[in-house]
Amino acid sequence: MSEQAEHGAAHRQKNTPGWTVTARPMIDVAGRILCLVLGAALLVAGLVGLFTGATEGELLIVLAAGLLLLVMPSIVDRLVKLRAGQFEVELIRQIAVNARKTAEALRRLGLADQLDAYATIYTELRDPELKGIRGEVLDRIVQRVSNAAAVEKFDKAEVRELFLNGSPIVRVLALGLMQGDLSLVDGDVLQEAIDRSLTGNEQYHALKVVRDGWGRLSDTQRNQLVNAIKTNARIERGPARREVAKEILGLGVSPRIP
Numbered sequence: 001m002s003e004q005a006e007h008g009a010a011h012r013q014k015n016t017p018g019w020t021v022t023a024r025p026m027i028d029v030a031g032r033i034l035c036l037v038l039g040a041a042l043l044v045a046g047l048v049g050l051f052t053g054a055t056e057g058e059l060l061i062v063l064a065a066g067l068l069l070l071v072m073p074s075i076v077d078r079l080v081k082l083r084a085g086q087f088e089v090e091l092i093r094q095i096a097v098n099a100r101k102t103a104e105a106l107r108r109l110g111l112a113d114q115l116d117a118y119a120t121i122y123t124e125l126r127d128p129e130l131k132g133i134r135g136e137v138l139d140r141i142v143q144r145v146s147n148a149a150a151v152e153k154f155d156k157a158e159v160r161e162l163f164l165n166g167s168p169i170v171r172v173l174a175l176g177l178m179q180g181d182l183s184l185v186d187g188d189v190l191q192e193a194i195d196r197s198l199t200g201n202e203q204y205h206a207l208k209v210v211r212d213g214w215g216r217l218s219d220t221q222r223n224q225l226v227n228a229i230k231t232n233a234r235i236e237r238g239p240a241r242r243e244v245a246k247e248i249l250g251l252g253v254s255p256r257i258p
Contacts, residue, residue: 091119099158142176149180185213187221
């Protein structure tokens with residue numbers, strides 16, 4: 001073989017895509033089909049469960065999982081486009097504006113990328129039919145920071161500022177920190193979150209903090225919070241909120257310290 005021919009063959013070999021590149025589109029299509037098939041199967045199973053005596057909790061899990069699998073391909077496409085446009089929800093950066101030490105602690109625990117990813121997905125789930133999944137994603141964010149507060153000491157003043165000056169998702173995150181470390185409980189924050197919550201999720205998590213941190217509140221704060229709960233009509237709109245509110249009203253004057 002001539003030197004020129006050898007050079008041409010080497011050039012073609014160099015520019016030939018590897019099998020991982022050529023297989024990627026097929027894997028992507030197969031993954032999308034699998035998501036759609038499994039999603040449809042779970043939805044059918046959930047509908048069948050309506051007539052077979054399955055519990056409400058089991059049905060909700062199956063239906064939510066099926067719906068998530070069905071919409072997952074479109075969510076992934078949306079996130080890829082956002083990435084291409086150099087956009088994502090930088091939750092940790094939002095936190096750092098009002099709570100630098102809190103942001104540093106979350107980064108140190110390795111939660112920065114994870115929280116940013118969850119926040120991006122949460123922000124993109126705007127369709128009304130995805131409300132349940134949106135709530136589940138936010139609950140995951142709350143659980144992550146709650147776990148962090150159980151192993152890392154956060155500054156109470158910063159957590160307060162985080163709530164009072166944060167976006168809706170950051171306000172809920174601040175309540176998650178309180179759930180993980182009840183020494184962070186702030187009566188004024190809880191009053192604000194119940195009286196003037198920006199979202200139903202915020203009010204729900206505030207009620208959970210009131211219930212779990214009952215013994216850390218003063219008598220005056222308890223009375224104010226009980227009055228706020230009794231007079232707030234929004235609480236009745238959510239079954240989960242209504243249930244937690246009922247538990248709080250049943251605490252009476254007995255402190256509850258987990």
